[in-house]
Amino acid sequence: MADKENIEQTLSIIKPDAVGKNVIGKIIDKFESKGLKIKAMKMVQLSEKEVEEFYSVHKEKPFFKDLVEYITSGPVVAMVLEGKDAVIENRVIMGATNPKDAAPGTIRREFAESIEANAVHGSDSHENAQKEIAFFFGRREIY
Ligand code: UDP
Ligand code: MG
Secondary structure (H helix, E strand, O other), X not given: OOOOOOEEEEEEEEOHHHHHXXXXXXXXXXXXXXXXXXXXXXXXXXXXXXXXXXXXXXXXXXXXXXXHHHHOOOOEEEEEEEEEOHHHHHHHHHOOOOHHHOOOOOHHHHHXXXXXXXXXXXXXXXXXXXXXXXXXXXXXXXX
């Protein structure tokens, strides 16, 4: 018997570089055309404090200060994506962190500027997805 399908949710963020390049729609199309459904969406200008909390796992990294500055440089678009194996599917659609390593057809290959300004964020595990979704959205904002 086939395993039950793993329908799950993940968090995606379209980062300020991509919002500034006017490619929100092209990025959303990548998700929808691969079968991921948008269950929540908002544009938001994050504060430094919020980004420090969201990216707290990276707070000791040499790139942390620049990362906070970059993510607060303009509004972002946060989304809840849902579908089969959504966490890993989103990571595949995004491509590697460094756009130089990202596969053809991925969001980062097509739209990222650099390893820092790399167009999108995606949760890296089911557990982090739950936490990151709750960071941006209340229960009644997810449909
Ligand atoms: N980042 C950076 N320099 C690096 C590695 C990461 O500026 O050497 C930034 C980049 O914006 C990346 C984010 O920090 O997306 C979080 O890094 P992570 O390793 O979690 O990559 P991701 O999960 O986004 O692929
Ligand atoms: Mg990450």
